Amino acid sequence: MSKLCLTLTEKTLKDCNNILKTNIHEIDLIELRVDFLNSNEQKNIKYFNTNIPVILTFRKVVDGGLYEGEEKYRKEILLEGIKCGNFDFVDLEEDLIAPKLESAAKEHNVKIIRSFHDFNGVPQNLGKKLLKIRRNLDEIPKAAVMINNTKDLLVFYKEALSIKDDNKILLGMGTFGFNTRILAAKIGSYLTFCSKEGVSAAPGHVSPSILNGIYRFREIKKDWLLIGIIGNPVMHTMSPGLHNDGYSKLGLDAVYIPFETDDLQSFLELANLLELKGFSVTVPFKNDIIPLLDNVTNGVKEIGACNTVIKIDKMWVGENTDSLGFINPLLEKYGTLKEKKVTVIGAGGAAKSALYELKKEGAKVLLLNRTMSKAEELSKQFNTLFAKLDINSINKIKEFSDVVIQTTNVGMHPLENINPLDFFNFTGKEFLYDIIYTPKETLFLKSGVVNGCKTLNGWQMLLEQGYRQFKLFTGYEYPME
Numbered sequence: 001m002s003k004l005c006l007t008l009t010e011k012t013l014k015d016c017n018n019i020l021k022t023n024i025h026e027i028d029l030i031e032l033r034v035d036f037l038n039s040n041e042q043k044n045i046k047y048f049n050t051n052i053p054v055i056l057t058f059r060k061v062v063d064g065g066l067y068e069g070e071e072k073y074r075k076e077i078l079l080e081g082i083k084c085g086n087f088d089f090v091d092l093e094e095d096l097i098a099p100k101l102e103s104a105a106k107e108h109n110v111k112i113i114r115s116f117h118d119f120n121g122v123p124q125n126l127g128k129k130l131l132k133i134r135r136n137l138d139e140i141p142k143a144a145v146m147i148n149n150t151k152d153l154l155v156f157y158k159e160a161l162s163i164k165d166d167n168k169i170l171l172g173m174g175t176f177g178f179n180t181r182i183l184a185a186k187i188g189s190y191l192t193f194c195s196k197e198g199v200s201a202a203p204g205h206v207s208p209s210i211l212n213g214i215y216r217f218r219e220i221k222k223d224w225l226l227i228g229i230i231g232n233p234v235m236h237t238m239s240p241g242l243h244n245d246g247y248s249k250l251g252l253d254a255v256y257i258p259f260e261t262d263d264l265q266s267f268l269e270l271a272n273l274l275e276l277k278g279f280s281v282t283v284p285f286k287n288d289i290i291p292l293l294d295n296v297t298n299g300v301k302e303i304g305a306c307n308t309v310i311k312i313d314k315m316w317v318g319e320n321t322d323s324l325g326f327i328n329p330l331l332e333k334y335g336t337l338k339e340k341k342v343t344v345i346g347a348g349g350a351a352k353s354a355l356y357e358l359k360k361e362g363a364k365v366l367l368l369n370r371t372m373s374k375a376e377e378l379s380k381q382f383n384t385l386f387a388k389l390d391i392n393s394i395n396k397i398k399e400f401s402d403v404v405i406q407t408t409n410v411g412m413h414p415l416e417n418i419n420p421l422d423f424f425n426f427t428g429k430e431f432l433y434d435i436i437y438t439p440k441e442t443l444f445l446k447s448g449v450v451n452g453c454k455t456l457n458g459w460q461m462l463l464e465q466g467y468r469q470f471k472l473f474t475g476y477e478y479p480m481e
């Protein structure tokens with residue numbers, strides 16, 4: 001298990017203490033960032049007395065901190081901190097020449113964390129470099145490197161897993177590297193860092209309550225089963241909460257983690273390296289993942305979109321749980337769709353699942369999309385009418401308006417202020433279904449609600465497709481209670 005360290009970036013020691021009090025039950029140690037303190041407070045760190053292990057850090061701007069002053073002053077403050085007995089660790093950068101600090105640390109039993117930061121990317125020789133920066137075997141080497149893309153992430157994990165020694169601190173910064181913080185135990189990192197609620201002291205920091213509440217950070221062990229979700233963007237997804245809650249309720253040693261992805265081939269290599277049991281697939285990869293898999297179910301073949309990948313007998317097999325996840329809530333809330341006239345907005349992966357089920361239910365469908373070629377392609381696949389998503393299609397929409405279904409990502413962050421059907425006025429008789437679940441009510445749904453339409457958002461779909469994925473990943477039914 002790795003430890004969770006809260007980085008304190010307040011201006012006063014009193015505020016640092018208050019933040020510590022609020023978070024004390026969720027963390028194992030804290031890092032006092034002297035560079036964030038007011039200059040008069042910096043001289044008072046000897047009064048910062050806590051009952052939890054503390055790392056003393058005074059970071060320069062070049063290493064991602066705030067301090068720009070004289071090196072002499074920084075060393076004086078660090079020396080005072082080491083001598084005062086309030087600190088268990090001191091962070092000294094790899095290029096800091098300070099024999100006085102080193103001998104004082106030895107004398108006062110303060111462990112040295114020898115650190116380096118790379119804000120450009122992952123050095124190819126990260127593993128070797130990390131072990132080389134130690135001045136003696138008592139030091140804990142630390143590397144924080146920026147993960148700019150999936151290729152970087154792959155190099156990071158290859159290097160991290162090549163170091164068998166767990167006496168190290170290793171993490172990837174940025175959104176692509178967020179999973180490296182959750183998987184600290186997997187890569188044998190002594191700790192990972194986090195920030196108070198609503199603040200990111202470094203790129204990718206989240207709060208202790210996210211790491212513990214959603215990812216069970218302080219329980220994860222090296223041998224836990226790993227399941228992922230790929231997308232771009234992916235950090236907004238609520239799937240980790242859903243899946244991890246289920247694992248927790250069933251007492252399964254498993255964790256579900258987001259992987260922001262920009263290169264599917266590299267991700268599959270990474271998934272093999274990390275021995276993922278499976279992964280969910282979200283925007284924009286539901287189509288592109290299919291040719292890279294070893295096998296897909298008939299459902300995936302017919303729909304042409306895959307939202308679930310499972311490792312079976314060393315092969316990656318694609319499934320689709322979106323289609324039933326999509327249709328069941330609609331049937332439950334609206335009733336039969338036989339002979340109903342339905343407009344579907346969007347021609348992406350989710351639209352394919354929708355069209356597949358709507359046709360099975362006997363609905364008559366008009367497909368609208370921004371890009372006509374995609375609408376035409378899907379209309380051939382599912383034998384529907386199609387038109388451009390613009391004002392010229394108003395009459396056709398009126399004709400196909402028993403149910404109007406929104407399946408694009410327009411309405412979701414960062415497009416939350418757009419209604420893809422803003423040129424259309426509802427009469428109140430239409431039933432509107434938006435498969436987006438954040439926000440709960442998109443502008444598209446709002447435009448119907450104000451005219452008296454009944455509506456459904458994507459929350460129930462998220463749950464239903466997730467429950468099915470849960471069964472495929474773990475073999476267990478989702479614990480509903």
Ligand code: NAP
Nearest residue numbers: 283284346347348349350370371407408409435458461462
């Ligand atoms: P996708 O394959 O990337 O397709 C995106 C669709 O959105 C395409 O039709 C695209 O049109 C359209 N689009 C994107 N930007 C647009 C814009 N500015 N104006 C008009 N149309 C635009 O994505 P997907 O996998 O189908 O997912 C779409 C949405 O469904 C996402 O918001 C996702 O979160 C949601 N979803 C929800 C659930 C759930 O469980 N509730 C499950 C799956 C998906 P073009 O063809 O013109 O590019």
